[in-house]
Amino acid sequence: MFRVMDRAQALERQGHRIYHLELGSPRMAPPDEIVDGTVQALREKQLGYAPMAGVKELRVALAARYTSLTGQALTDSQVVISPANLLIHQFLDITCNPDDRVVLFTPAFPSYWAAAAHQGLQVTPVPLSERDGFHLTRQAIDDALAAQPRAIVVNNANNPTGALYDPMILRALAERCEEAGIWLLSDETYADLTFDGSFCTLASAQAGYVVAMSSFSKVCSIPGFRTGYACAHEAVAAKLALSNSTLYSCLPLFTQLGCLAGMKVLDTYASEVRTRGARLIGSCHNRINRSGILHCHKPESGFYLFVDIARTGLDDLTFCRRLLDDHQTAVTPGRSFGDSYASFIRIAVCGQEEDVDEGLSRTIAFAQQLGGCRVQAA
Amino acid sequence: MFRVMDRAQALERQGHRIYHLELGSPRMAPPDEIVDGTVQALREKQLGYAPMAGVKELRVALAARYTSLTGQALTDSQVVISPANLLIHQFLDITCNPDDRVVLFTPAFPSYWAAAAHQGLQVTPVPLSERDGFHLTRQAIDDALAAQPRAIVVNNANNPTGALYDPMILRALAERCEEAGIWLLSDETYADLTFDGSFCTLASAQAGYVVAMSSFSKVCSIPGFRTGYACAHEAVAAKLALSNSTLYSCLPLFTQLGCLAGMKVLDTYASEVRTRGARLIGSCHNRINRSGILHCHKPESGFYLFVDIARTGLDDLTFCRRLLDDHQTAVTPGRSFGDSYASFIRIAVCGQEEDVDEGLSRTIAFAQQLGGCRVQAA
Known part of the structure; x- marks a missing residue:
């Protein structure tokens, strides 16, 4: 790439x-609220260190959103702010030791491969079949668990295929990981962009082994903010926060306060992005499949x-x-x-x-x- | 801590x-140019991905500054932007393997210990004697090299002692590391704050094994910007840039453009910070040593x-x-x-x-x- x-x-x-x-790298103008909120925080000289887990108010707002999405009571102590790409490394760092095995459902976003290689992990790819529209299947879950990995990464909605996985099958994956004591990273960076507006997060008030992560970058058209977040068991969240502190101390206050300001328009804005995205990708998909030589499955997100x-x-x-x-x-x-x-x-x-x-x-x-x-x- | x-x-x-x-965490107001430059970049929607090594114009400006400080021609391809705390990890990551030995001159900033532990390195502390005012000595260099480490970290001016090391001795350390093929990280985060305005950087157009690093955080009172930088051989700088890309993709564009805007007032501003700092720390030092029970050496920086x-x-x-x-x-x-x-x-x-x-x-x-x-x- x-x-x-x-x-x-x-x-x-x-x-x-x-x-x-x-x-x-999305080119839509981001919500004004995010830029204005960031500028305001800069003008108010919010230039010092932030808490290592991230700004509390932002974590509270994200926990409230997860609570409303899952119907379970999630708290800010389960939420950690960090760049999404770095969170992949941090997840593997706190859950795996060198030479441990990690399963990726493929095709899989290059950063997973890079992070696993950087940490000396063995990768077992479990291919999702083109015949199944690259969707996650029960067979793929069986294959993943049969590899007896320390950790599994699942990416829903998927980059690069745009496939949106069945919530029942996703939940079965999470349950089986919990039972087997296998760490599961659910990368939900594109979940807010599913064209039908559905959103299945594996964030859970109870999960011990499941870490859900997402980011403001894609849905809010602010990839340069580098503001992602993870939701996990309190003990895991504390380890991720310590990892933040060890690696880079903290993220800027003002970018986090900008994202906080954006949260009140997030759902409205995401809905606009989805509508526009569905139309554009639908027409691109048609053009490709009418080409007589290229072929692709219709993306459901991203x-x-x-x-x-x-x-x-x-x-x-x-x-x-x-x-x-x-x-x-x-x-x-x-x-x-x-x-x-x-x-x-x-x-x-x-x-x-x-x-x-x-x-x-x-x-x-x-x-x-x-x-x-x-x-x-x- | x-x-x-x-x-x-x-x-x-x-x-x-x-x-x-x-x-x-410095409380002086930062240069207006930095905040204004950051706000302007946000208003101009500089919200996308930045080059992995950092914004080119900022690297060019830093290379020009190193050129004027050292009298050697340094180029932007030798400069990489990354959070200073993370640069410690990145330096150890690209130079060392697990179980390798790293020497720290002590007392030493906690992040060095944390980064070495995180990467499974053996640490050999080489104490700098209180009798010598915690200065780096030729004996300490002998001791450091005798430990046959893969890497050495030197922190000048020093946190926590405020000691400023003799440029002749620092250069001897760099030369001996080059000869022996030992990696040397020269953390110069407080170098701009030396009270007499002197500044000895180990950045060098020729060095193969020496990485100099510093940050805008302390000198510009913007710790929350998380904008540090390293200067190294082109091949090493390329590895650090790749490490940026692997770990977190890139830093925000707008914070880097803010720092770039601040560079034109950096020397004037740093001079004010030094004058104020020297007066304040001088009076604190006097109060401590007149206490009849506490004692400290007079800091020369920071x-x-x-x-x-x-x-x-x-x-x-x-x-x-x-x-x-x-x-x-x-x-x-x-x-x-x-x-x-x-x-x-x-x-x-x-x-x-x-x-x-x-x-x-x-x-x-x-x-x-x-x-x-x-x-x-x-």
Whole structure:
């Protein structure tokens, strides 16, 4: 993924116009409340250290939201603020020892692989079948537990497939992890973006082994704020807070106060993002599947399309390199999400509309041209 | 240290007024340029992802500053932005393997101990003698190298002692580390605060094994910005940037743009902080040494006093607990800086003037009362 970005930037420095479909960096204007709240906190000189678990008022507000989502009474002592990407490392750090096994349901977000490798863990990928629309199945859960891992990471809604998992099956996963004493990280970063507005969080007042995490970055279009959060058992939350303190002391006060100000409009804003996202991704999905050569399942959340390029005859790396070099369009190779996804690419449709529209046209045209060439050569 | 803070907060929740001398959190108003620059960046919607090494313009500005300080041509590809506390972890992570040995010159900042423990490293403390005013000596360097460590951390100017090391001796340390292939982290967070304005950085255009680091937090009174930086060989800087990307993607754009805006007033502002700091710490130092029972060396930088409490007859933990419970004053136990400093406390004089003045009076009065008791009991 970073090689694509580096190459795209190099081409831009040479004066080329590049269409960016590789990054999950939303371009919608964030809620004014967040920017205004952050500015106000800066003007009020909220420039000192914050509590290591995060600003209490923000944790209280998030606990109240989890309480209303789950119907269980969750408290601020179960909530910790930290950058979402770092929370993956922190979760694995406090739950695993080097050489422990972690299961990833694949395709899986590159940061899970990177965090596991950084901590010297063994990764067992459990593939979710394209036939099942990349959904989590009971069979996949059986396979995950059979690997006897120390920890499992589940990502719902999923990046890159946009698949939304069945709440019954998710809850079965959480229950079986609790029974077996297996740590479960439920990454729910895209859960607020499910197009039908449904939201199944595995945050729970009772769970001992389940850590739910999410972030303001994607839903509020503020990836640069680096404000994620986790919800876990009090004892686990305390360990995550200590991890914050050990690693980086604390996050800025003013960014957290900005997010707190944004919470009162979060649901309204998220609903707008979902409506816009569903329309855009629906039309992109149609264009891809009408191309006659590319194929993807219809995402149920987020802003990614995981596109099968097998019929172009190229592998992902070659496809991405040629699409970038010859057609100025950057997308992400499937292998970023697991070795077995060399016949896929991920297209992010959250950027500038012009990028999305023109970049997708170029991707489809390139694929069609490849398809034609291949048929002629046969 | 955190136990003191937790206890202090618990007492505050009970309604007690606590005098805070435990935290290095400066209370001077930061340069307007930093706050204004950050606000402007937020208003301009600089809310997306930043480059993993940090904002290029900020790295260019820091490289120019290092160039002017060292007389060597340093470039932005040698500079990486990251929270200073995290940089300690990142340095140890990219240079050491578990069970490797790291040398700390003691007394040493608690984060070094925590980072080494977190990464499973063996720590060899090399004490700097009180007789030498806690300065770095050639003997200490010999001792450090004799331990055959993978890495050494040196903190100049020092937290907690305020000692400023001889530039000749520092350069000898760097040269010997280069020769021996030992990694050296030079933590220069307080270097901009040396009262005589001198500044010896070990940043070097040539160094392969030396990483210099510093931060905007202390000198600019913005600890909550979490914006530190490191200067190293290009190859090492690239590894630190990759570590940023792996761990937390990037820092916010707007905080970095705020720091960039502050750089044009950094030297003027730092000079004011130094003048004010020198006067305040000079008077505190006099009061302590005139107490007849407490003693400390005169700091040459920063805002800490490392105070010998041996003559009170109490160890640091008991002294700190009783000072807090009975006299509402929070200071840091010496053992936070190494096991052998149980007869010391650290007093931070950077907080509200009322806290500093009243807290110091209470500390001295408590010590004098203890001294009197002890003499009477003998």
